[in-house]
Amino acid sequence: METDLITLTGLRVHGRHGVFDFERDAGQDFVIDVALRTSTAAAAATDDLKHTVDYGALADALAAIVAGEPVNLIETLAERLADACTALDGVSSARVTVHKPQAPIAQQFADVAVTIERSAP
Template sequence: MSATGQIFIEALDLYAYHGHFAEEGRLGQRFSMDLVLDCDLRASSLSDDIADTVDYGEVVGLATRTFSGKRFKLLEAAARALAEAILAEYPAVTKVAVTLRKPAPPIPGRMDSVGVKLDFTR
């Protein structure tokens, strides 16, 4: 029996200093992140042991460090850095979908958020 599936982290809320505009780098802003990791969950579904899966708590820590460790002008570049870090750290992950949102972008108009969604495959 196959147990291929996904581990997901939704609406991880982080504060960082990313953006194209100088005030974004100076003042910072909130970001929201969703991560979806495709991986084989067969071993962990049988063993019930965290050592046999990708620990999503560790993924949150890695994503937080990666996202906050460098200033990015574009969400696209930040999404790539996140995916590369996850794929490098977790060989069991075959695909990563990264969604990044700016809930309060410094642009005119009324909207809930702006953002990007990028998929990366090993």
């Protein structure tokens, strides 16, 4: 079976994740990147959305998770996002990166991110 890659990058969603109360109160933007391993051969052959990942629906599902129940760690958030990705029909694995560009760090920095890779069950 062919394995192709479908990516969604730069999904920006306001969430209330973090270990500090002020992070939970005010929230901040998180940026999500996902790469899904799947076969796009049937979709290409039929030109039919039902044979591939609907990236609009994917974006909505991921945004709902980020905007939903707060967690302390972006590692936990990444795991929840990966679980949603690998539950999709035809997805064999997912690479998920959660960026926290406004992390409460005293030093000047460009980005903080966690990337995980998970296979479908």
